[in-house]
Amino acid sequence: MKWVLVVMCILATTVGDVFRSLGMRHHGEIRDFRPGAIGAMLAAIARNWMVIVSTCAMAVSFFSFMKLVSIAPMTFAVPMSAATFIPETLLARFFLRENVDWRRWTGIGLIVIGVVFIAQ
Amino acid sequence: MPATEGVHAKTRLWAAISVISNVAGNSALTHGMHEPGAIGNTPFALIAALFHPWVALGVTLLIVWTFAHMALLSWADLSYVMPVTAIGYVVTAFAGKFFLGEIVSPARWAGIVLITAGVTLVGRTAPASPLEGDSR
Numbered sequence: 642m643k644w645v646l647v648v649m650c651i652l653a654t655t656v657g658d659v660f661r662s663l664g665m666r667h668h669g670e671i672r673d674f675r676p677g678a679i680g681a682m683l684a685a686i687a688r689n690w691m692v693i694v695s696t697c698a699m700a701v702s703f704f705s706f707m708k709l710v711s712i713a714p715m716t717f718a719v720p721m722s723a724a725t726f727i728p729e730t731l732l733a734r735f736f737l738r739e740n741v742d743w744r745r746w747t748g749i750g751l752i753v754i755g756v757v758f759i760a761q
Numbered sequence: 762m763p764a765t766e767g768v769h770a771k772t773r774l775w776a777a778i779s780v781i782s783n784v785a786g787n788s789a790l791t792h793g794m795h796e797p798g799a800i801g802n803t804p805f806a807l808i809a810a811l812f813h814p815w816v817a818l819g820v821t822l823l824i825v826w827t828f829a830h831m832a833l834l835s836w837a838d839l840s841y842v843m844p845v846t847a848i849g850y851v852v853t854a855f856a857g858k859f860f861l862g863e864i865v866s867p868a869r870w871a872g873i874v875l876i877t878a879g880v881t882l883v884g885r886t887a888p889a890s891p892l893e894g895d896s897r
């Protein structure tokens with residue numbers, strides 16, 4: 642059960658983050674943070690299919706993680722949540738075509754190792 | 762203020778909002794979930810748990826996090842936002858130390874140093890990749 646939740650959580654978070662990035666890139670940079678503009682932005686992104694896929698995936702991720710922390714210790718759940726960094730960085734580089742230079746690869750490597758330590 | 766500095770400042774502000782709402786939201790949620798009777802094993806029990814006060818506060822803060830995260834991703838790379846907001850793991854460790862009196866073991870200190878170094882390294886890159894045909 643624990644490992645099923647871990648796999649669900651990693652897959653759903655990865656899909657959620659990648660589609661959120663795609664959807665928001667398609668929407669364009671948010672520059673106006675007044676309440677009316679935020680309302681209009683939310684109405685626009687509610688019709689963006691990439692954001693809808695992302696939101697559904699994030700809901701799966703949220704409920705899986707909620708269930709995971711209720712049955713497993715945080716020392717297990719927290720490092721598992723950081724496992725998404727690896728597939729997400731690979732997808733950011735090869736699918737989203739982002740400029741992932743050595744500083745980003747090294748930084749992400751340090752963070753993943755750090756999360757394993759910090760959860761002890 | 763030069764344009765790149767403006768983007769860095771705006772990114773730092775929204776990354777801070779994202780990290781604080783995420784850490785506070787997850788803490789409230791975890792606190793609520795560990796209270797007796799807060800969660801059962803059926804899908805209905807999971808939905809009913811959303812009306813528990815601590816869980817509701819956690820969910821509200823996670824909605825703020827969702828908006829801040831979306832705003833960040835509208836101008837910054839996923840491979841920038843994801844590692845930079847990982848400073849939340851360090852904030853959680855310090856919150857545990859100062860608010861809950863948790864002991865930070867040598868392994869945890871090593872984790873804090875490694876994550877902070879990683880976030881600093883990624884934070885020195887430009888938040889957005891210059892992509893052909895990109896509207897950012």
